[in-house]
Amino acid sequence: MSNLQTRPVLGEPTRYTFPKPQRLQVGGGTVVAIDIPGQPYAAIRLVQPAGGISEPADLMGVAALTNEALEDGIHGNSSLAPSLERHGAEWVSRIGWDSFITGVDAPANRIADAVGLFAEALRTPALRDEDIVRRRDQLIESFWLEASVASTLAARSIGGQLFTGRYATPLSGGPAGLHELTPENVRRFHADSVASVAGTLVVVGDLSGVDLEALGRTVFGDALATPARHTVAPDPAPGDLPRILLLDRPGSVQSALILAHRAPARSQVDLPKVEGMSDVLGGMFTSRLNMELRERLGYTYGVGCRFDLRRDSGVFVISTQVEAPTTAHSITATLEQIAKLKDEGATEGELAAVRESNTVGLPVSYSTAGRLAGALVESVVHDLPEDHVDRLRAGFERLTADDLQQAARDYLHPQESVVIVAGDAETLREPLAETGFGPVEVRDPETLWAVPGSTTP
Template sequence: MLQTRPEPGAAQPYTFPKPQRLQVGGGSVIAIDVPGQSFAAIRLIQPAGGAAEPLDRMGVATLTGEVLEDGIHGNSSLAPALERHGAEWVSRVSWDAFVTGVDAPVNRITDATALFAEAVRTPALRADDVLRRREQLLERFWLDVSQPSTLASRAVGGQLFTGRYATPLNGGPVRLADVTPEIVAEFHASSIAGVAGTLVVVGDLSDVDLEALGRTVFGDATPTAPEPVTAPERAAGEFPRILLLNRPDSVQSAIFMAHHAPSRSAIDLPRAEGMSDVLGGMFTSRLNMKLREELGYTYGVGCRFDLRRDSGVFCISTQVEAPTTAHSITASLEEIDKLRTGGVTEGELSAVRESNTVGLPVTYSTARSLAYAMVEMVVHDLPEDHVDRLRAGFERVTAEDLRQAAVDYLHPDQLVAVVVGDAGQLEKPLRETGVGPVEVRDPETLWT
């Protein structure tokens, strides 16, 4: 006999767990105790992100993050050593931070952390390993940009910025190829080995000695010096404009539209992300309904903010059939204009509130997700109740807030559209849009 389907109850309020903080030597430990969570996440945050790299050493942070996995004995020795404890190495280099760590069973956390700390502080950094990892990164770079969507997204930095942000995070093929084992060793010694950083530990910590973990990871490393935050220089030229990267005979086009946005600390996130959800962040968003459901040009389209400590970028991305490329751009700009002038509906407002509040217990249900939330708070100097403030912000956001956010944060008059496709087929229609001047380039010339 079939049972009656239960009625869903009211959404329960969510409160982000309060972290514990302690100072150990030159570093800080931030811990979240999750009773019953037998798998722990450990993250070390150091301020050696890609944005701080000198222009003649672009990509050194990314390469160093890769080489650390070779461990203290070299030749990819760390992964099998961690596997004996059921642990997994974690490394993620962003523009703002150098993040390493392990995920491990709580009952093996001491041994796994010791291996992780050795890899961070005293890796082998053998020349053969550095060169091998560098070649792998270069091969991966060209493999990635063989995909039109990735090529378009990586090309946009050079259209919006000069300096470091004009080149991809991993340094691009030319600059990365110039990063030698000696440069990696120097970067590691100055920015990683002797810099304490902040250690995030999440899991069932009832039997974990946090101070001992801190001593293992920090050793005699010095406190992390505050990094100055300076806004990057913007690229010159006429805005809006279109960069067309020629891929002859392509039957599809990748479109990546972007403009500058405020830094993470300067943006009102509930208003900005709520507005972004309405425009292109949900399946029912306006861009998806227009380009996919109404026009049938694409399988999907999305938009988002990429927010950093010193700047930000707002971007829209999609892939469409080649003949629809020009109209896809103008139709997207029309949707932006409608949002800026007409605001949002009550249905859209309700969807924004629900999508950013109801799912929070699931979003932060694992040690890994809690750890990365803490990483974001450390990197961007956010208060420890940041998630609760964000939830409250979405709960009280109004339709007028979202309309005003579109006015404040969407700037189509400052936009760059990077299009990857057949220039012979696309150049004339793109010029006829009147969006702005069209520059045609060979993708091979982007990073030379």
């Protein structure tokens, strides 16, 4: 006689609701906070608009260098990390095109101490000449090291193919421009765009006993309110579309392959429709491109696509790495899948997978203080309503197969694309030309960012 019990029937998943944040004005800045009772570790993030797009044209990379230099703290020579570690805290920072993010992760019962050290490092760092030069040289060295990887090389080439102006150069700046940055450039950028701007302070964790107003006063001091941001879509790069850029890597047995074109700004798209369509095409393991290029043809270990949506514009990118002899067919097979999605639309099974992946997993996606803080940071950067996560969830719940097909028709424009291939030009030039996609331009990768007239990187 079996003692096994009948497996319980699964119920409907609980509908996730994003926690409602507190919001208060403190001096020139704003504090946005979510209290999570029992969450012992807190995430603190300061959002300022000093991202890559805010840099002067002759100082590209200064935001990234300034962001790095803050880690040297008020005493220089990487002094910040040991100071924070005494409180169990860790420095967090990054820059985006539209944002300059700094902050700390810290035990909730040590928030005040950690935020005090953070505020000092942010507002009054040492910014010594020797530290800035060391950080600058490290950025340049990292740039070339990372660019030796074919996929990174191809990805960093996208901006120069689609945009003029700041977006034509990678977010961290190019080596030539970075090399010209001086300690005084960094100190001036910090004074004008970081130290004197209050920003928005995001605080997430168990906030029982935490004085949010006091935290705001500590971080903002007498800094001025964040200035209004004006966005203008950048001009396109010169050259006919579509076209192929072939970055020569002699002897390479693989090709890094990217198809990219411009997209609208974050505020101009219906995000559930756009991201749902992107999931069907290349955002899930069961996506069209992965099933074709990986599972059926065996050309790659994986392929993906995504929209990089900024305040003033965006980019759509498909990326993969394939065996060199399959490069040309990988392009035509990708174009065929785009055309098929636009012509025939998504299946009900694909629609169900999109809905589930973007709704059922939300409790896990926002289960940590860091993830919740990240959602608040996004809302600040893009001026989104505080319930934007709930609106996204509801949008995915309302999606139809027709919505996904219309999004493919509205937002996928292969005829306006650039295909970037990092691979062996000698063997790839002719097959790429035979695809009929567009003219093929061969470049030495080092010439993309070298000093004009220079023969060395």
